[in-house]
Amino acid sequence: MSETASLNMQDIPQGQLPEHIELQRARVFCKADAPVHTEDVEYSGAYAAVGFDNSLQVDDFRRDFRVEIKNLSMDDIEFDMIGIDASLANAFRRILIAEVPTMAIEKVLIVNNTSVMADEILSHRLGLLPIEADPRLFDFLSENDTPNERNTIVFKMEVHCKKRGPRLTVKSDQLKWLPNGSELLMESPNPSTKPRSFTSFSCSQASLPQISGRPIGMKHLDIIITQLGPGQSIELEAHAVKGTGKVHAKWSPVGTTWYRMLPEVKLLKEVRGNDAEKLVKKCPRKVFDVEDVGHAMKKAVVSRPRDCTLCRECISGAGEENIALRRVRDHFIFTVESTGALPAEVLFTEAVKILEEKCERVISELS
């Protein structure tokens, strides 16, 4: 920006921010040594002096907010959320990690375990296995509840490695769903009464209309749980309940979920000839391309700014004069990697619902 004396400055049109302020408002500058302007200006009247209204209007938000799905597979989704504040995008991220419930094995009843793996560790490993069951169909099991078909999923595992055989790798496919609940009987203090099992199912879960179509099981059948030596065996029952990632990471529905702000790579000066070639070569993510501008002259252009991982190779040394690396403040590239209980896109809507619910709760508490 060229220096101008303050008296000679142009009048700024009201209701519009000067270019450099607007840039600071809408972009994060990723300089070579540190990112600057990372914090946005939240105060609605921050630019009142120039007549710019910094408040967020619901109508504007409805008009400008966009979601563009870039990539959708079984368990993963990548989409752009445009026109939203970081705090909201972060809220979704946080809710996804910690507050969207899933089913996970919480209680393991070990009948026999002669493997080298200790019971506790075996249980811990079982707990981390993702279960393909829609958590929305189940209730939370609170402290005084008895486990029933509405809040508990029971799995059974019985593996034995033959004597004089090779070692056996126990994988998650060995866990069998018991739709009728626990088969193990509680030791009762009174031998005359009929022994009860550890769950009290009123009916088979398979007969429940919501479940009957899709039997419950492990999401991945090839997760190694442990290995058994010849003659060793494991017999256990695992009870899965509903929970949230806040309590334990095993209930987190996502492996991880995160966002990044849309990279913006701007060439401040034209980069030509050899320098252009060098620039293209410098970038490991191939953000730049070379374009012919005729007269055997070549020019560098930014062709894939989205791929920029901010290695800052292009702005190292004197590069900072030519190139500006920025992030668009209200454009989030959101990635959700589901562990498999629910598809990633459903998870996000669940997260939105939870936020909605929270808002409603606040509103109702306030009123």
Next chain:
Amino acid sequence: MGYREKDSVETHNNHAKPIKSAVDKFALLPEFLKVRGLVKQHIDSFNYFINNEIKKIMKTNDRIECPQDPSLYLRYTKISIGKPVEYMEHHAEKLTPNICRLSDRTYASPIEVDIEYTVPNQTNKEYKKGLVIGRIPIMLRSSCCVLSGKDEAELAKLGECPLDPGGYFIIKGNEKVILIQEQLSKNRIIIDTDSKGRVNASVTSSTHETKTKTVFFIDKDKIYLQLNQFSKPISIMIIMKAMGMENDQEVMQMLGRDPKYGFLLFPSMQECRSEKIITQKQALEYLQGKLANLSSLRFEINKDDRVKKILINVFLAHVPVKDGNFRPKCIYTAVMLKRMMDAVLNVETFDDKDYVGNKRLELSGQLVALLFEDLFKTMNSQVASRMSKAYDKASRSTPLYFIHYMMSDTITNGLERAISTGNWDLKRFKMNRKGVSQVLSRLAFIATLGYMTRVSPQFEKTRKVSGPRALQPSQWGMLCPCDTPEGEGCGLTKNLALMTHVTTDEEEGPLIKWCRKLGVVDVEDLSGEELHAPDSFLVMLNGLILGKHTKPQKFANAMRKLRRKSVIGEFVSIFVHERQRCVYVASDGGRVCRPLVIADKGVSRIKEYHMKELRDGVRSFYDFVREGLIEYLDVNEENNALIALYEHEIPKDGHGEDNADVQKSSITHIEIEPFTILGVVAGLIPYPHHNQSPRNTYQCAMGKQAMGNIAYNQLSRADTLLYLLVYPQRPLLTTKTIELVGYDKLGAGQNATVAVMSYSGYDIEDAIVMNKSSLDRGFGRCIALKKQIVVKEIYSNETSDRIVRPQNEPRKQALDADGIAAPGQIVRRHDILVNKQSPRNKKDRITNPMALKDCDYAPSNVSYKGPEGETTVVDRVMLYSDKDNKMCVKFIIRHVRRPEIGDKFSSRHGQKGVIGTIVQQEDFPFSEEGICPDLIMNPHGFPSRMTIGKMIELLGSKAAVSSGRFHYGSAFGEPSGHADKVEDISRTLVKHGFNYSGKDLLYSGISGKPLQAYIFMGPIYYQKLKHMVLDKMHARSFGPRVTLTRQPTEGRARDGGLRLGEMERDCLIAYGASMLIYERLMLSSDPYQVQVCRQCGLLGYYNHKLKTSWCSMCKTGDSMSSLKLPYACKLLFQELQSMNVVPRLKLTEY
């Protein structure tokens, strides 16, 4: 100096060619360690004892005679040590180390001897073969051990870990290491100054028969000898005369022509003359008068003989006197005098006691040999005395058979006791050392290895000396410069470097023969004058003067050639000492040495084809030594060598030669690998050469506390306490040492993604912030296995405890039908492990101990003593019978712990820290890749610690995960490619889209906005240390009190109180909080109500029957007052009274 031989044409041809890139000699290292093992020094020395030394000991003590009748004797003809067995009642049971560890037995072999002995009135000798005279503990992996020569599968079958180094003993189930003992070398002249600043020459003579110390010192210009046997220092000239050197001129000649020496000796001569001693006879008579009255009463017979005996056996005892020929001793004395005078004339010639070349390492073989020799002699004298007692008995029913008096427990018990207590108390050798053997630490695999290489110091640790603690230049390559403890043992306790070898004794006979052949002239054939002839060097062999040689360099080169041709032993050292004009040839045991590549004029003898043959397996490390490509140099001989670090570092001949500080042609050796100057423990540190040196030392101490895997057999061991990591990993950034010692297979840590940033304020003072989800997923999770033993006691009246089936009682839910807790059962504190009952009557004789009724037993349950409020699980239950045939039950109780606030973690750079807070994953920062760190470390840990190595580790690990290749960070490894350069690492990072400096853009997990700085983030190998809050936290309100003082108990183990100490008290006094002091010091401690008599001021008592106070002194209850004071105070009064001190209390009313 040395090695200037003109060698074959081949080298010259090679010389002409341009030097190619250096040969990668790294492959030699694993090969070296394969043949040698990490603890070969221990095993070698023990093998030497078992195969050679024990026979020598037997030979010198092979005859036991009946004192009354010398024709009645026993003679040992053969001694051998078998395989480890234990004799049960009727059969011999083969022992394996793991059986011994689990059932608390000693891993020992029988010592078998063949004997012949005479029987009175019988002409024929009796013979007996294979008589067992005792059991000797066997070192694991020694030649007698069942594990020697076994491959991995066979070891697994025996329940043994293939990575376990061996080299220790198993005594009553405990693993014991005999530490390497450091000592000043024996039979060498050491010139030093004593505490009074006098010049002092001392020799500690050590032969098989005796150990003595001879000291010469200069006092007021006169030279004296100090010997324990003489009450006063003796002038040296008198000693010379007593040895037959009556002629002063000859003594002078022996010192050399230079008049300087004459001047120095002159006062001594004068003193001798003033005492009027001229002849040998006069000298001996004079010495007689100076004898110390130590034990003179017993040997009154011939005093003259005694002086001579002392001169032969005590004075410079290692110099042999054959047929009364004192000449070698005179020459030796003269050499000592000359060296002393040199020291007076030139201060530089003093010897350095801390110089590693003047040190000898005593290994387990030698120590056990001493012990055995002592016990063997004790046993022999016991046999003789028993025999003599039996002989004296008039009425003998049985004939006198020697064999009846041989008992095997002297040696068995003696060896077992010494090794298990560590007390080497051998009166015969005037040895009284404590802590020689120690329990092998199994806390971490590295701790075990560290123990095996530890060198324990000669001095007591409390001495405040700096000299021996300082890093010695001669330590280079022999002793690790990093691995030493902090505090009192700093610099004294050392550790061997990776390639160090400790020699064992070697035969001198062939060496002497070769020396003679190469032209060493016997000194006895020379006149005193010729001794120090200017053109000749003295040749010393193991501290003895062998002769002299006129061409020392040539002689040394010839000897070295012989060594390289394997004609003489590979560990013989030849050292030309220019200043002392001596050639030292050494073949004694305990010298440290290390292998080096021989270079001819700077050109390595090892060529690429040698290495190829090694890689193809047709060549072994031994072949390299045998063919003279590699040789072992000890510390002294290193002084004659010029050792280059790398071959390619040597500047080319011709150009630039003058600029180089060393001439290439003068280089004689090349290091195999520079990182071998570090030891095993320091070898774990990546990039240690980028760290501030104390940090490496701290890490060496901490690496031994890291949890991880102990051994492959860790789950079938029964240690008192074992910490295991649930998911141990191998470091992403490894070193070559890690791979060599097997740390990559038995890791003790996890690769944690670390973000170096400030977070939440709970990270001050090195605290770290942990990600809760990481902990949920198993980071830092560990298993603590604790052992509890229950013995089913057998009492003197033949009754015994019994274990009975439990009824349905509280706290007994873990018990099986057999009354013993079952594996897999959850136990809490105070739960019963064994439902045991003891007989009520344990002393009186009972007719039928088996037929006791139920009512005769009282319950004596054994409950679990564990942390309160934690759930633990019985991991294993082992039943066995101990050596008294009592049934024992061993419980291994398992506790799985996840990290909590206050648990200690450390990286491999001496950067320890505790968990300050645990934070939810969603609050943690995340990167644009979605990576969320496992822990956050405060950047303030870096500037003052200067652990650049840690930063490079982070970069290297980050490159390693992104490229999928383990990266290396061996010490000094950049030039040889054993450490990745930062440049290359940065390039890899950029290739994978990271910033070259490892700094990423992170978003705050709380606000969702980018952080205002790029954060240095990547994986670092973190170790979980054994210090955990659970084992340390302690608080109490009520609790137990000590019976004597009625004050609260002390210490966490006894649920003790927290002391308000002196300084805290001072604060309260200064503040004026008197009521608080009153409460803390009395009410909360030991309040007590006493009755004081106002008349006599003494304590009375309260009679509860009469409901009055009473003074038993005044015999009245009239003037009693009641008073509150601490019970300890009352106790003090009473104790004083018992000592006839009467404390009287004077009471006044306020």
